[in-house]
Amino acid sequence: MNQTISKAENYFLNTYNRYPIVLKSGEGVYLYDDAGKKYLDFAAGIGVFALGYQNKIYNEALKTQIDQLIHTSNLFYNKPSADAAEKFARVSGMEKVFFTNSGTEAIEGAIKIARKYYFNKTGSPEGEIIAMMHSFHGRSMGALAVTGQPKYQEAFGPMMPNIKFAQFNNLASVKEQINEKTCAILMETIQGEGGLYPATADFLIGVKKLCEEHDLLLMLDEIQCGMGRAGEMFAYQTYGVIPDVITAAKALGCGIPVGAFAAKGKAADVLEPGDHGTTYGYNPLAGAAVDVVLDIYEQTELLAHVKKVSYYLEDELNELVSDYSCVKERRGKGLMQALELDRPVKDIIAKTQELGLIIITAGSNVLRFLPPLVIEKKQIDEMISILKSSLDFVYNKDRN
Ligand SMILES: Cc1ncc(COP(=O)(O)O)c(C=O)c1O
Structure with missing residues (x-):
C-alpha cells in the first residue's frame, strides 16, 4: 500500500x-x-x-502576509481582516461580520445571534429555531443539532433543545412549526450534502415573508452555495431575498481555513463584548486571503x-x-x-x-x-x- x-x-x-x-x-x-x-x-x-x-495573485498575497504577520489574537486590530470585513459587507449586503475558522463555527455564531435576539426580546433563553429536514450545517454540537439528518445525530445525543424541523420547499410545513417561542428560521439557500436541492423562489420568498410577519430572523447558510457558486456572490441574491444573518466559508478563503457569520439590521447589534470569541478568527493571514479572494473575483x-x-x-x-x-x-x-x-x-x-x-x-x-x-x-x-x-x-x- x-x-x-x-x-x-x-x-x-x-x-x-x-x-x-x-x-x-x-x-x-x-x-x-x-x-x-x-x-x-x-x-x-x-x-x-x-x-x-x-493563482499567482492569491499565492503572492498570502506569501507577503506570512512574511509580515500571521497571527495577532483579537486583543488587537489588524488591517487585512478589517479590509476583508469591509469588502465582505459590501458584496453580501450585511453590516457586521465575525470571521471564524470553519463553516460549522459560523453556524454556531448564527445560532447564538438567534438565541440572544429572543433573549433580548423576552428575557428568556428558550427561543426556538426552525431548521430544515435533509439539511447539513456542520459537525459541532450546535450545528449538528440544526442538521436535519438523524444519521449524523444518533450517537451524539442529547441534541441542543428548542430546534424544530420543517420540510424544505414546503411553506405550509414551516408555518406549522411557528409558535410564540420561534426566533429564527435557518436553511441552506441551496441544500448541498442533503442531495442538492435549490430553494424554490416561492419558498424562499414565502419564508422571508413569514419572518417579517412574526419578527423572526431569516438565517441563510451560504457555506457551500455562496461565494459565486450560484452565479451571484451569494445564492440569495439570485432570488432577490435579503436575509438577516448569513454564514459563509469554503471559497471565502479559497483554501485558507476561514468562515464568517454576518448580520444586518435588527440582527447586527445583538451580540456584545463577551458574547462570543475565538483565538484564530480575524487572523491576518485569513483576512489577507478573504481580501485577495474578493479582489480577484471583482477584477476577473x-x-x-x-x-x-x-x-x-x-x-x-x-x-x-x-x-x-x-x-x-x-x-x-x-x-x-x-x-x-x-x-x-x-x-x-x-x-x-x-x-x-x-x-x-x-x-x-x-x-x-x-x-x-x-x-x-x-x-x-x-x-x-x-x-x-x-x-x-x-x-x-x-x-x-
Ligand atoms: C451548507 C454547509 N454548512 C456548513 C458546513 C460545515 O462547514 P465546515 O465543514 O467548514 O465546518 C458545510 C460543509 O460541507 C456545508 O456544506
Whole structure:
C-alpha cells in the first residue's frame, strides 16, 4: 500500500472513508497525485478552491502576509481582516461580520445571534429555531443539532433543545412549526450534502415573508452555495431575498481555513463584548486571503464567467439525462450541480477517478459537480466525455 495512505490509516482518527489517492499538487483546474497522475477537478476540495490552483495573485498575497504577520489574537486590530470585513459587507449586503475558522463555527455564531435576539426580546433563553429536514450545517454540537439528518445525530445525543424541523420547499410545513417561542428560521439557500436541492423562489420568498410577519430572523447558510457558486456572490441574491444573518466559508478563503457569520439590521447589534470569541478568527493571514479572494473575483469578473459557463454545464448535464436511462434528473444552480441516478454512484466515482476525473457525491445515488469557478467550456467537455465513458463502462451502454 502507498506509504502515505498506510501512515494516515495508522494515525488518523478513523472518521473518514477516503479515496485511495494521495494528492500532491495542483495547477489551474487540475490536480496531480504523488505518482504524477493528472485529474480534472470537479470537486474543488468540496466547493473551496474557486480560483483554481496556483493563482499567482492569491499565492503572492498570502506569501507577503506570512512574511509580515500571521497571527495577532483579537486583543488587537489588524488591517487585512478589517479590509476583508469591509469588502465582505459590501458584496453580501450585511453590516457586521465575525470571521471564524470553519463553516460549522459560523453556524454556531448564527445560532447564538438567534438565541440572544429572543433573549433580548423576552428575557428568556428558550427561543426556538426552525431548521430544515435533509439539511447539513456542520459537525459541532450546535450545528449538528440544526442538521436535519438523524444519521449524523444518533450517537451524539442529547441534541441542543428548542430546534424544530420543517420540510424544505414546503411553506405550509414551516408555518406549522411557528409558535410564540420561534426566533429564527435557518436553511441552506441551496441544500448541498442533503442531495442538492435549490430553494424554490416561492419558498424562499414565502419564508422571508413569514419572518417579517412574526419578527423572526431569516438565517441563510451560504457555506457551500455562496461565494459565486450560484452565479451571484451569494445564492440569495439570485432570488432577490435579503436575509438577516448569513454564514459563509469554503471559497471565502479559497483554501485558507476561514468562515464568517454576518448580520444586518435588527440582527447586527445583538451580540456584545463577551458574547462570543475565538483565538484564530480575524487572523491576518485569513483576512489577507478573504481580501485577495474578493479582489480577484471583482477584477476577473468571475461571477459573469460563472453565469456563462454554468448554462453550458447545465445543457451538457441535461443531455446526459436524455441519453442515459439510469440518469434520472439534473438539479442545481450555477456551478453547483447534481445528477441523480437510479442506483448508487460508487462505481461511477471509482471509474471516473481511474480515468482522471474527480467528482463527489451528495447521497448514495447523486453525483455532485462543484468545479473551480474558473472552469472553461473545454474542461466541461472533457469532464462530460470521461463521465460518459464511465457510465458506458459501468452500466454496459445502458443508454436510452
Ligand atoms: C451548507 C454547509 N454548512 C456548513 C458546513 C460545515 O462547514 P465546515 O465543514 O467548514 O465546518 C458545510 C460543509 O460541507 C456545508 O456544506
